[in-house]
Amino acid sequence: MASIKDVAAEAGVSVATVSRVLNDHPSVSADARTRVLAAVEVLGYRRNAVARSLRTDQTHTLGLVISDVMNPYFTELARSVEEEARTLGYSVIIGNADERPDLQDHHVRNLLDRRIDGLLVSPTDGGSPLMLDAARGGTPMVFVDRWIPGVEVPVVRADGLEAVRDLVAHLHGLGHRRLAIIAGPAATTTGQERVAAFRAALHAYGLGLPDVYIGQGDFQAGSGRRVTEGFLDLPEPPEVVFATDNLMALGALDAIRARGLRVPGDIALAAFDDIPWFVHTDPPITAIAQPTGELGRASVRALVDRIEGRSPESVTLPARLVVRRSCGETAEPPASPEPPPAQSPAVRPPVRRSQS
Amino acid sequence: MASIKDVAAEAGVSVATVSRVLNDHPSVSADARTRVLAAVEVLGYRRNAVARSLRTDQTHTLGLVISDVMNPYFTELARSVEEEARTLGYSVIIGNADERPDLQDHHVRNLLDRRIDGLLVSPTDGGSPLMLDAARGGTPMVFVDRWIPGVEVPVVRADGLEAVRDLVAHLHGLGHRRLAIIAGPAATTTGQERVAAFRAALHAYGLGLPDVYIGQGDFQAGSGRRVTEGFLDLPEPPEVVFATDNLMALGALDAIRARGLRVPGDIALAAFDDIPWFVHTDPPITAIAQPTGELGRASVRALVDRIEGRSPESVTLPARLVVRRSCGETAEPPASPEPPPAQSPAVRPPVRRSQS
DNA sequence: CTGAAAGCGCTTACAG
DNA sequence: CTGAAAGCGCTTACAG
Numbered sequence: 001m002a003s004i005k006d007v008a009a010e011a012g013v014s015v016a017t018v019s020r021v022l023n024d025h026p027s028v029s030a031d032a033r034t035r036v037l038a039a040v041e042v043l044g045y046r047r048n049a050v051a052r053s054l055r056t057d058q059t060h061t062l063g064l065v066i067s068d069v070m071n072p073y074f075t076e077l078a079r080s081v082e083e084e085a086r087t088l089g090y091s092v093i094i095g096n097a098d099e100r101p102d103l104q105d106h107h108v109r110n111l112l113d114r115r116i117d118g119l120l121v122s123p124t125d126g127g128s129p130l131m132l133d134a135a136r137g138g139t140p141m142v143f144v145d146r147w148i149p150g151v152e153v154p155v156v157r158a159d160g161l162e163a164v165r166d167l168v169a170h171l172h173g174l175g176h177r178r179l180a181i182i183a184g185p186a187a188t189t190t191g192q193e194r195v196a197a198f199r200a201a202l203h204a205y206g207l208g209l210p211d212v213y214i215g216q217g218d219f220q221a222g223s224g225r226r227v228t229e230g231f232l233d234l235p236e237p238p239e240v241v242f243a244t245d246n247l248m249a250l251g252a253l254d255a256i257r258a259r260g261l262r263v264p265g266d267i268a269l270a271a272f273d274d275i276p277w278f279v280h281t282d283p284p285i286t287a288i289a290q291p292t293g294e295l296g297r298a299s300v301r302a303l304v305d306r307i308e309g310r311s312p313e314s315v316t317l318p319a320r321l322v323v324r325r326s327c328g329e330t331a332e333p334p335a336s337p338e339p340p341p342a343q344s345p346a347v348r349p350p351v352r353r354s355q356s
Numbered sequence: 357m358a359s360i361k362d363v364a365a366e367a368g369v370s371v372a373t374v375s376r377v378l379n380d381h382p383s384v385s386a387d388a389r390t391r392v393l394a395a396v397e398v399l400g401y402r403r404n405a406v407a408r409s410l411r412t413d414q415t416h417t418l419g420l421v422i423s424d425v426m427n428p429y430f431t432e433l434a435r436s437v438e439e440e441a442r443t444l445g446y447s448v449i450i451g452n453a454d455e456r457p458d459l460q461d462h463h464v465r466n467l468l469d470r471r472i473d474g475l476l477v478s479p480t481d482g483g484s485p486l487m488l489d490a491a492r493g494g495t496p497m498v499f500v501d502r503w504i505p506g507v508e509v510p511v512v513r514a515d516g517l518e519a520v521r522d523l524v525a526h527l528h529g530l531g532h533r534r535l536a537i538i539a540g541p542a543a544t545t546t547g548q549e550r551v552a553a554f555r556a557a558l559h560a561y562g563l564g565l566p567d568v569y570i571g572q573g574d575f576q577a578g579s580g581r582r583v584t585e586g587f588l589d590l591p592e593p594p595e596v597v598f599a600t601d602n603l604m605a606l607g608a609l610d611a612i613r614a615r616g617l618r619v620p621g622d623i624a625l626a627a628f629d630d631i632p633w634f635v636h637t638d639p640p641i642t643a644i645a646q647p648t649g650e651l652g653r654a655s656v657r658a659l660v661d662r663i664e665g666r667s668p669e670s671v672t673l674p675a676r677l678v679v680r681r682s683c684g685e686t687a688e689p690p691a692s693p694e695p696p697p698a699q700s701p702a703v704r705p706p707v708r709r710s711q712s
Numbered sequence: 713c714t715g716a717a718a719g720c721g722c723t724t725a726c727a728g
Numbered sequence: 729c730t731g732a733a734a735g736c737g738c739t740t741a742c743a744g
Contacts, residue, residue: 001494003721014731019723027729044489049469050409051721054736059406075431082452091466093449096438110447113405133400138357221632253636276577280609282638359737370715375739383713407737410720714744721736728730 002043010039022047053115062303063111065095065104065121067146067188068219071247072275073292074122077144080296081120088304090117099185099218101125108134118303122146125187140306144299146189154312156299157189158290158319160272161197166321167270167288168201171240174328176268180213180238182227182248191219194244194272213238217248224251232259232267240268240327246275249285268327284324291317358399366395378403409471418659419467421451421460421477423502423544424575427603428631429648430478433500436652437476444660446473455541455574457481464490474659478502481543496662500655502545510668512655514646514675516628517553522677523626523644524557527596530684532624536569536594538583538604547575550600550628569594573604580607588615588623596624596683602631605641624683640680647673 004022008015013032020028021036039045053059062085066074078094085092093116095107104124108131111119118140123131127148135141135151147155171179181198184191199209212234215227224243228251231238243249249271256263263269263283271278274289294317302312360378364371369388376384377392395401409415418441422430434450441448449472451463460480464487467475474496479487483504491497491507503511527535537554540547555565568590571583580599584607587594599605605627612619619625619639627634630645650673658668 005721015722016724016731016733017729020730023723025724029729032729044493046465046469048410048471048721050406050415050471051736052723053406054404054410054720054738055722055724057736069435070431072428075426079425079452086462091449091470093447096435106442109402113402114447115404115406137400250632250636257636276606277633277637280606280613280638281633281636282640284638361737371738372715372717372740373713376714379739381740385713388713404737407720408739410722410736411738411740413720715742716744717742718740720738723736724734726731726733 001048002045003048004045006043007036007039007045010043011035057115058117059115060090061114061116062090062092062300063095063107063114063116063119063121064092065097065107065111065119065123067097067099067104067122067124068247069094069096071219071245071273072277073246073273073290076292077122077296080293081144081300084297084300085304088300090300090304092120097124099124099220101128104128105130112139118142118307120144120299120303123148123188125185127151140303142299142303142306142312144295149189154302154306154314156295156302156315157317158295159316160194160288160290160319161200163288163319163321164194164197165201165204167242167286168198168205170286170321170323171268171270171327172205172207174268176239176327177207178213178236178238179207179209179240179242180215180231181209182215182217182224182241182243182252184217184219184244184248186216188219191244198242217244219245219247221247221251221254224248225255226251228252228255232256232261237267240270242270242272244272246271246273246278246287249287253281263326264328270327274322278324281326283326285326286324287322288319289322290319357404358401359404360401362399363392363395363401366399367391413471414473415471416446417470417472418446418448418656419451419463419470419472419475419477420448421453421463421467421475421479423453423455423460423478423480424603425450425452427575427601427629428633429602429629429646432648433478433652436649437500437656440653440656441660444656446656446660448476453480455480455576457484460484461486468495474498474663476500476655476659479504479544481541483507496659498655498659498662498668500651505545510658510662510670512651512658512671513673514651515672516550516644516646516675517556519644519675519677520550520553521557521560523598523642524554524561526642526677526679527624527626527683528561528563530624532595532683533563534569534592534594535563535565535596535598536571536587537565538571538573538580538597538599538608540573540575540600540604542572544575547600554598573600575601575603577603577607577610580604581611582607584608584611588612588617593623596626598626598628600628602627602629602634602643605643609637619682620684626683630678634680637682639682641682642680643678644675645678646675 004015004018008018017032018036021033082092097104101124105128120142122145135153141153143155183195202209217223217227241252243252271287274287278285278287298315305312360371360374364374373388374392377389420437438448453460461484476498478501491509497509499511539551558565573579573583597608599608627643630643634641634643654671661668
């Protein structure tokens with residue numbers, strides 16, 4: 001592969017001059033410029049980004065470590081991150097932790113070794129030593145969706161408190177009184193928060209959240225299945241299962257279906273995270289929708305701010321309840337026919353900002 | 357960030373020695389080794405992969421350019437690619453083309469500039485000049501899923517011919533005679549092949565595939581919706597719609613639902629690509645399943661073979677029909693309750709190999 | 713077993 | 729406007 005030297009030779013100039021035209025440096029004669037450009041063309045020269053990075057000490061690359069790519073929520077997050085990064089002139093390398101702390105560390109290590117300019121992470125756990133080091137050490141970092149308390153890193157996330165309250169109001173209005181939850185890992189902030197929000201909302205209706213109605217999941221389908229089976233085996237099974245992510249809701253649906261039971265007739269189901277498929281499941285699933293695309297974009301903006309020396313802000317966006325039919329029929333007229341869900345441009349909700 | 361020089365100083369040896377212990381070179385004294393390791397520990401040294409790549413001319417990185425990450429089929433493909441790459445000691449950088457040739461070129465260019473060791477691509481079109489250059493030029497390359505005819509590059513893909521035949525037999529057995537298809541872009545091999553396979557299978561039953569029953573899609577949900585609306589507006593609408601990917605099937609479902617029609621009562625629906633959600637749609641969707649995980653793994657193996665100087669083979673794996681209820685009820689007893697679909701380990705079908 | 717030195721492909725003061 | 733030269737952080741013959 002042709003190097004800058006070859007181009008210089010071909011154009012009859014020094015490598016410095018070639019470098020200057022490649023970098024749009026102003027002080028280059030028109031003549032030199034055209035000769036260099038011609039040489040580049042002839043040789044099919046492509047600048048070596050590795051060498052350039054070594055010299056300039058920047059890779060124009062962002063690392064994104066997410067907990068599970070197969071989760072449609074994170075897939076969409078990753079997509080919007082890449083999109084925004086691209087418009088700002090960065091590439092992104094995605095590391096999929098698969099909800100495994102060891103894999104998460106593997107990716108953080110790998111990304112750090114590659115000298116990415118900044119790291120976006122949705123932590124799988126409370127923070128390994130490596131992660132903590134990275135956060136305190138120089139690497140610009142921003143948390144998306146989940147975060148690690150006590151670390152001085154901006155956080156971009158959705159607040160589901162109100163939406164969960166709306167959900168519980170909806171369920172209570174439908175006459176449900178025994179509500180159960182499939183929780184995410186306690187080591188994750190979203191795992192804890194969603195249970196806390198649910199408990200608080202129930203409390204407002206004078207309802208409790210007994211331990212047997214809290215199932216420990218891991219944000220993956222299999223755990224949703226297992227937990228739901230446990231619920232169904234209870235002497236007094238819950239009337240509603242609230243899965244705190246979409247994959248566990250899928251698992252719950254599997255378990256319910258395997259027992260030959262019907263949603264919502266035999267048991268109601270709601271989920272955190274809305275995805276296009278929820279419109280078409282049997283029945284369509286009531287879910288709490290996050291402004292996913294906007295979260296991705298905001299987190300990139302915050303990270304690039306940090307990288308380029310501006311001071312980034314934490315951002316909190318509201319989630320909202322989307323009522324469908326999986327919790328029972330409401331007296332109200334069914335919501336007007338849902339607009340085509342897939343690929344619809346993200347609605348941008350009002351943004352609440354808070355200093356990190 | 358500490359460099360190799362700092363480590364050398366701290367350990368009281370030369371950088372050459374540090375490099376040797378870092379690379380597990382045999383001729384290093386035990387004493388030097390322990391001193392270096394201690395220094396590494398003290399300084400929190402992390403080897404600079406950028407510098408190393410420049411020197412060794414290898415990045416241990418694979419590029420993967422796929423047509424659409426949001427498509428669950430490609431998400432799973434990407435996941436299995438990363439997994440296999442990791443076990444072989446490579447990282448992967450994913451470029452999402454979003455079915456746009458210009459974006460595809462952007463990513464290929466970016467990946468080439470970063471001097472990835474090899475490129476895995478599922479082309480969005482017939483091949484831009486850049487892509488063709490890359491293929492002919494030195495960069496080790498392998499096509500997955502889709503490929504570009506006439507280019508000397510190994511291909512790893514699934515063959516859906518038999519499965520499509522099975523699908524048509526199934527539909528015919530159910531009494532359907534007017535069958536329509538939502539095609540993918542003609543510039544993609546999968547776009548063409550699936551239509552050809554469908555036409556051939558219909559022919560075997562003495563059925564034709566009139567032009568009005570061929571809708572031009574682009575593998576995205578929106579086009580599935582539009583095409584299906586067109587079908588429904590026909591004086592004689594088809595009895596079956598076969599969407600040649602899962603996203604267009606989602607779109608078709610949207611369109612049918614918006615008209616207040618039912619599947620399969622009013623119109624039957626089948627899809628290429630099986631995904632966990634198809635078990636839970638209303639109704640569950642009959643689909644052709646690809647051995648996605650195995651495709652991802654096989655393509656990485658082929659690419660790494662090529663990179664490391666072995667000669668890779670093209671691989672063709674069979675797809676298979678999964679009958680559910682979206683085309684009508686069969687006389688046969690309903691298939692035994694489907695096993696939990698999500699995360700189930702990939703079944704490894706017999707592999708048919710053919711020389712590239 | 714060890715170190716001095718060259719070199720990977722760039723960028724960028726510095727001098728002219 | 730231009731070029732010679734240093735240097736980014738590594739690896740690796742080469743000599744000892």
